[in-house]
Amino acid sequence: MWKTISRKEKLRRVLLIIFGAGVIALAGVSYQYVKNAVPDRINVVVDRQEQVRFGLPFRSLLESESEEVLLNGSSKIPSDQIHLQLNQPFSIYSEQEGTYRLSLKLFGIWKLKDIEVDVSDVQYAVPCGLPVGIYMKSDGLMVIGTGxxxxxxxxxxxxxxxxxxxxxxxxxxxxxxxxxxxxxxxxxxxxxxxxxxxxxxxxxxxxxxxxxxxxxxxxxxxxGLWIRDDTQGIGTMTYVCANGAFGALGHGISDGDTGLLVQTSGGELYDTEILGVEKGSFGKPGVMSGVIYYGNQSRLGSVEANTDQGIFGTANPRFLSRVKNPAIPIGYRQDVKKGRACIRSSVSGELKDYEIEIQKIDHSSNRHNKDMVIRVTDPELLSLTGGIVQGMSGSPIIQNGKLIGAVTHVFIQDSTRGYGIFAENMLEAAENSIN
The missing domain is CATH 2.30.42.10 (PDZ domain)
Incomplete structure (x- = not known):
């Protein structure tokens, strides 16, 4: 005999199915959120205790898989295993350089991800802020479109x-x-x-x-093909190291028509002269206008890689002779704090530091070049440019005596605000793309 199911029972089953689907969806979204909130890699300085904070909405277990790396939680006792509560900070310490691994488990049960810990000595670079002309050859003939x-x-x-x-x-x-x-x-x-x-x-x-x-x-x-074999423009040099290795822009050079990152076979840096600045306004970013001086006598270095985190290569002696500021330590993501900082720029024709405010920090490593939200607060820079203008991409961000990042984008609706990239992400991209 067939059993008759009442309307009440049917409704109960439907609600259970909906509830179950909702729980599964919430779990999936939460898992993905937590996974994205935790970086894949953490850089720390050898023999120095580094404080780190993850934006975790759930209790988690963090384990060190190497005895060389010690973890310190709320107990203040270094160990190989700590429990993380919500947004609770913790510290990492290692006496030996090398690459090690941490394991993160949700609720101490489910493996979420492995985190690479790179322990090295203090790195130094000169924050530049100088404008450069950029010319790059595409790696082949780039198809812009058909006609x-x-x-x-x-x-x-x-x-x-x-x-x-x-x-x-x-x-x-x-x-x-x-x-x-x-x-x-x-x-x-x-x-x-x-x-x-x-x-x-x-x-x-x-x-x-x-x-x-x-x-x-x-x-x-x-x-019936539209093709392009090169690209050029003006940007800002972020940093240069003692060996001449440089990073600039903080974001990649994309084709203006397709929006795609240009795959390059190499390029050159040249002298440039800033002729003027068009101030930004609501819905319209400002721009630095200038002229690039091409020729062997105007070369400043070679471009070897174009990535989402910037362009990288080697500066020549002509450029290095213009660098007058001293090298300073590289600050890692855990060193970046909300509040006052400065950007270095030659937008006025003179190299100066301008005050900004870091308003938001994203400690994950998945946004390529939008790790910070910054706001220009310096009255002189606001009067000159209205905030951030095109051509200022790559202007180094300095906080507490460390190079922590670079300006990358301006907000279309508010030229006083924009994004910045962590300096360590630029250095990592340079290492991966050139070595």
């Missing part, structure tokens, strides 16, 4: 549609390397109405595609 071509017959065609797309890089044409737009123009002209084989790099994978030029009503041949 229509009117054939000799009058038919409107889009020969590259469905074959190539924005962000592709053409590495070779008929087996010959393609490094300049002239290489493409010459190859299309020589091919006429014969098919071309293009070696294309897309999202790290290389493939060959066939394309046949279209003869236009003017009698020439086209593929």
């Amino acid at each position: 229509r071509v009117t054939a000799q017959t009058g038919e409107v065609m889009d020969p590259a549609d469905g074959i190539l797309r924005s962000g592709d890089y053409i590495e070779a044409i008929n087996g010959m390397p393609a490094t300049d737009k002239k290489d493409m123009i010459r190859a299309v002209k020589e091919a006429g109405n014969m098919a071309l084989t293009l070696s294309v790099r897309r999202e790290g994978e290389t493939m060959d595609v066939q394309m046949t030029p279209v003869q236009t009503q003017e009698g020439d041949y086209k593929l």
